[in-house]
Amino acid sequence: MSDFPASASVVVVGAGVTGLSAAWWLARSGIDVVVIDKGIVGWEASGRNGGGASHYQSPLFAEEQRLWPQMDELLGYPTEYRHERIIIQRDPALLDHYRAVGRMCTAMGYRVDDLDSAQAQAMVPLTDGTCLGGIHLRFGGHANPQRTVQAYAWALQDLGGRIVQHCPATGFATAGGRVIGVGTSRGRIACDAVVVAA
Incomplete structure (x- = not known):
């Protein structure tokens, strides 16, 4: 989905619904973000589940209930919610x-x-x-799990976010007690922060 990037403000490891959602919200706020995944978008559990949007046991339940009905409009792509x-x-x-x-x-x-x-x-x-x-x-x-992850991926790219598939994380580079880069099978991506959603 994208050429290999040298840097980003935030690198998200994992292109499932959690990683893509985090990346989309970051990009929506104007943050430069790259998502990497060892496979392809939504290939693991995010694309193979019941698609439930009723997580009553989550501390974010009320926010989930507020957001789901408007996600197709916010993303600009259908989730089939x-x-x-x-x-x-x-x-x-x-x-x-x-x-x-x-x-x-x-x-x-x-x-x-x-x-x-x-x-x-x-x-x-x-x-x-x-x-x-x-x-x-x-x-x-x-919501259809495959449509949802694809909607997040497309919406992320519409905002300038980048997705690199078939690119597993291999480690983190640190300096001064903070992460400054993510090692991958294709090289290092310099960054200011990392979200691990794998």
């Missing part, structure tokens, strides 16, 4: 667990509806009689 989620279960213990999660989210001010078996089957027609029920999260949602 869809509002709300339904979690259904066939296992009684897991159903109890998710209902407890629902109560916790409700206590935090987010709407969650319990679903009995018939309601779950009506909302998710592919289920059958083994579905015991579930919860309907009226917040959060789902």
